[in-house]
Amino acid sequence: MGDLHKSTLTQLATALRARKVSSVELVSELLGRIERIESGPGALNAFISVTRAQALEAARVADHALGRGSGGALAGVPIAHKDIFCTAGVRTTCGSRMLDNFVAPYDATVVAKLKAAGAVMLGKTNMDEFAMGSSNETSYYGAVRNPWNRQLVPGGSSGGSAAAVAARLVPGATATDTGGSIRQPAALCGITGMKPTYGRVSRYGMIAFASSLDQGGVLAASAADAALMLREMAGFDANDSTSVEREVPDYIAALEEPLAGLKIGLLKEFFDKGLNAENERCVRESLRVYEGLGAKLSEVSLPHLPLSVPVYYVVAPAECSSNLARYDGVRFGHRCENPRDLNDLYRRTRGEGFGAEVKRRIMTGTYVLSAGYYDAYYLKAQRVRSLINADFVRAFQSVDVLMGPTTPTPAFALGAKTSDPITMYLNDIYTIGANLAGLPAISVPCGLVQGLPVGLQIVGPHFSEARVLNAAHAFQRATDWHTQLPKGYA
């Protein structure tokens, strides 16, 4: 096999099983590619840690299993994990100085499940600090660059995973999505990003940001590859009290189902003045592709959806301020020098260990949860969240899936939105709704605007991952946007 890095995850899994390539050969090739690109003029800063020795050892084990005709569905397949997933014995930083020295004593369930399926971890990817950001510029380890144009952001918070997959440093990577952190970078990097239903993928060992919104998922080159990874990652886990006891369907088997008669709702509120005209053109052309495949389009209005961003910027900071209270300089992570007393230990440890955006969100959350403001902000936001959720429930009574743009614009310049948090927050204007309602959603590449990728978003009802992946796969059978590679990384 030539050009191994251009093969899809599905092709690689098949080639490994057929012993056309060994895992050691494949893993060595990609480790070499990561080192070459990350030390050259096209460096992306996509990785916080590259785990060369462990990867080669895991590849040898996978080859051994494949040689015996055993091994899981992903035996020998190289992947990367977002550095938010705990990995036993390998540093897990969450993109923060606070956890710069943290070595998790256990594997996250997602990591353990992918390991059990035979996947080989090549490293841990860069991310916005504690997953708080939409541009990957808040990482303690520096910004990640977009392989389509290194002066632009890759999106965030899973920017390292997205850039790594877009540049074909790995065929697939794990990611997490609290307000769009899988779908937005997928759109800006021209790849496929799947956020499953809340409760579908275990959050155990996935460092918490906003617990009622956080969900693990996949970044890959296609919906078929995402289906293959998700099938191994999903499922009930007793270690996550919000994990849902529900069978995981065979997402691969559902991919080829015909779309004829599929009822697609166009999210009216997403086609607004904020949407770049060229992005809109790409999305509307994609919808015509679906019509050609036999789907029926109708416009659907979710009147409360425009309030998603303000709801999110109350709920997510509130949950983050509680979750991040655990970083106290006592049990793990950063600790300040020579604390005068316990309060000084807490305050200086946290002041030094957290970056600017994390502190901003902790304080926003502290404020909206504080006495006198709880009802006006937090409870109010939870009530509006109910209305947004009810809008989605109503919409899914008449359509099978909802479609619209993933982001308002293509990737923007590094530094362009760092001075005003609100401008940055509005990047997630089309993605947050699915998190508030806990719905599965995918972003697939659907065009290029001035040489930059644009994403089409597909949202389905709870636990409709098979249908969402099927709709995305049908689109990718009919188009070739997902096969386009950024220049310099082909």
Place this chain on the structure above:
Amino acid sequence: MILRWFSHFSRARITFPMALTREQLASIAALARLDLTASEIPVYQDSLSRILDFVGALDACDTVDVAPMAHPLAGLSQRLRPDAVTEVDHHEQYQANAPLTAAGLYLVPKVIE
């Protein structure tokens, strides 16, 4: 440009003041156990005030008789499990990550004089 999206929501205003004073910001930082430098305070005063103003758009939304939604798994209650020992003692492994320990204990500055 996208801010226009919210224009019709932002007409009504929450009645309490949006611009945080230096003292209010300092008090939030103290509650959050965050040490801020003198130069950080005005930066957060400004950005938090703007965020609170932005989320103030929610106030115009009629939520009378609407129940608050805490999580997306409506109708599902959290599971309970039997009160059985499921873990063995890992304290040495866990404490390997701690900044300061002695005799199996986490050390912090003296709390009681």
